[in-house]
Amino acid sequence: MTTQTTPMVQTRGLRKQYGGFTAVHGLDLEVMPGEVFGFLGPNGAGKTTSLRMITGLLAPSAGEVLIHGCSLAKDPLTAKAWMSFIPDRPYIYEKLTAIEFLRFCGGLYGMKKSECARRIEELLSLFDLAQWGGSLVENFSHGMKQRLVVASALLPRPKLLVVDEPMVGLDPRGARLIKQIFRQICSDSGMTVFLSTHSLDVAEELCDRIAIMHHGQVVREGTLASLRSDLDQPGERLEEIFLQITAEEDGNDSVSDEALIRDITTAGGAG
Ligand code: ATP
Secondary structure, three states, rough: OOOOOOOEEEEEEEEEEEEEEEEEEEEEEEEEEOEEEEEOOOOOOOOOHHHHHOOOOOOEEEEEEEEOOOOOOOHHHHHHEEEEEEEOOOOOOOOHHHHHHHHHHHHHHOOOOOHHHHHHHHHHHHHHOOHHOOOHHHHHHHHHHHHHHHHHHHOOOEEEEEEEEOOOOOOOHHHHHHHHHHHHHHHHHHHEEEEOOOHHHHHHHHOOOEEEEEEOEEEEEEOOOHHHHOOOOOOOOHHHHHHHHHHHOOOOOOHHHHHHHHHHOOOOOOO
């Protein structure tokens, strides 16, 4: 008899319609526990819409989401208690100090006060914010706010972390810190990360598996190695693979922006 692992995230025929426009067409995905799974795609591909449905912030027009086997529609409190969501912009109550904000988040997850206090100390230090714990969030830089939001998401030790554009607005040091922490927590605790990103470097460095989304559909999915071999381009960087796949889907033969620029410039800029 084989034992089957329950996926951490499973979507079945997930669809979102805005009036007559379909932003996401029947998404069928499985992300296994401990995986770092990345959604890549050009602007408007449907990444944020999908993440918002997976986290229960947006009701799907059709289909369903299971979080570790639990239906998000039927038992939202259980499903949401296992996950944290980091949106693309850090929304924080600015009139709270960092510690007050983290305590507030711990309260939402029903954490015990003593456990919460221990975690807060640990996370402030991990995210280089220990000396700012008592300072008002309104005085924080964008990068500090972003690090605080990530700390708040990790506070309840989620099984699943869903992240929309994790590195936006972070300087290289902040971005490296966040990447290292995600990787370490996934390998130490088996946390699953589901992230959307425009940064091909982030996807290449962090993700075990990647889904490329275009016009509301997953057009390719697999490990970086399998995407490379599908395209018969063993040495290619993800950037080339991404450009080729999205150009194919648009029905373009050319994938190169340089070629496009050359065409425009050799045409003498005539229009
Ligand atoms: P980006 O990388 O630019 O953030 P994305 O891949 O996250 O893009 P979404 O934000 O999911 O894309 O948007 C997918 C499509 O759905 C876009 O064409 C967008 O204009 C449309 N859309 C999103 N939200 C709404 C809404 N509330 N009403 C109507 N259309 C919407």
